Amino acid sequence: xEIKKFxxxxxxxxxxxxxxxxxxxxxxxxxxxxxxxxxxxxxxxxEKNLGRAVEKGKLAADERAAILGxxxxxxxxxxxxxxxFVVEAxxxxxxxxxxxxxxxxxxxxxxxxxATNTSSIPIGRIAAQTGRPEKVxxxxxxxxxxxxxxxxxxxxxxxxxxxxATTWELCLKFAKTPAEAADxxxxxxxxxxxxxxxxxxxxLFHGVGKPEDIDTVMKLGMNHPMGPLALxxxxxxxxxxxxxxxxxxxxxxxxxxxxxxxxxxxxAGWLGRKSGRGFYQY
Numbered sequence: 001x002e003i004k005k006f007x008x009x010x011x012x013x014x015x016x017x018x019x020x021x022x023x024x025x026x027x028x029x030x031x032x033x034x035x036x037x038x039x040x041x042x043x044x045x046x047e048k049n050l051g052r053a054v055e056k057g058k059l060a061a062d063e064r065a066a067i068l069g070x071x072x073x074x075x076x077x078x079x080x081x082x083x084x085f086v087v088e089a090x091x092x093x094x095x096x097x098x099x100x101x102x103x104x105x106x107x108x109x110x111x112x113x114x115a116t117n118t119s120s121i122p123i124g125r126i127a128a129q130t131g132r133p134e135k136v137x138x139x140x141x142x143x144x145x146x147x148x149x150x151x152x153x154x155x156x157x158x159x160x161x162x163x164x165a166t167t168w169e170l171c172l173k174f175a176k177t178p179a180e181a182a183d184x185x186x187x188x189x190x191x192x193x194x195x196x197x198x199x200x201x202x203x204l205f206h207g208v209g210k211p212e213d214i215d216t217v218m219k220l221g222m223n224h225p226m227g228p229l230a231l232x233x234x235x236x237x238x239x240x241x242x243x244x245x246x247x248x249x250x251x252x253x254x255x256x257x258x259x260x261x262x263x264x265x266x267x268a269g270w271l272g273r274k275s276g277r278g279f280y281q282y
Contacts, residue, residue: 001111001166003173004028007086009077009100011042013274014117015089017145020046021174023070024146030083032074039073046071049146078107085170087139089117092242097121098129105130113163115139119239120186120194120246123156133158137167140187141176143235151176152187185250186243194243197235198259200228204279205261211279229279233272241266
């Protein structure tokens, strides 16, 4: 199946990054969100990213203009009827994603593939909200999308081989490296990453070390490019909590219990970089 027009639901950090790489690959992109304000913010982020690439000599000014020219926006989800393939990149809330997929299923022609950028929610559960489970798939990009090369591709129980093949080829078109993961809570990346971050938060909670020391140990001792607490702030502590809750609910194993300090920060509105405060102040 040839993809010419690509849809993205959500203009936030992940959504605008996905829209950028899709437009950079030559596709016509339609990015939607619930308000013009969110769309304007998403476009501004794309413009900033591309502008930085031009300044560094990695992108020509006319290429920047061409990429931006391929991105259109809408606040009407029904407009996704125009696209050949759509990726949902809303916040990590099951109820919200379920509603979006029911609405997309109603709006899009039967041939359209519906992908989700969920970082932890089982694909089969999302696919069950639609009448086309064979055309629902996980396409989990890493943050920041324009920089990170990995995309986890996750089949639901009913996902067809044709849907999988089209999604895999799309990853390659985006100059990404796809990796296949089975449909378990957290898939591969977050089943490994988030418990590590959660354990780092427990170290802080128990007074084993200060944030800077915990991150220094992991950067210099384990050669990680970023410490787990700084990474949690980048991801968003609300997203970290949502993923840990999905892991805990899905496996019913106490090793996935979110640290009480993580929950306390989220309840206080300390969400990391996006709120100006998390384990560090920004």
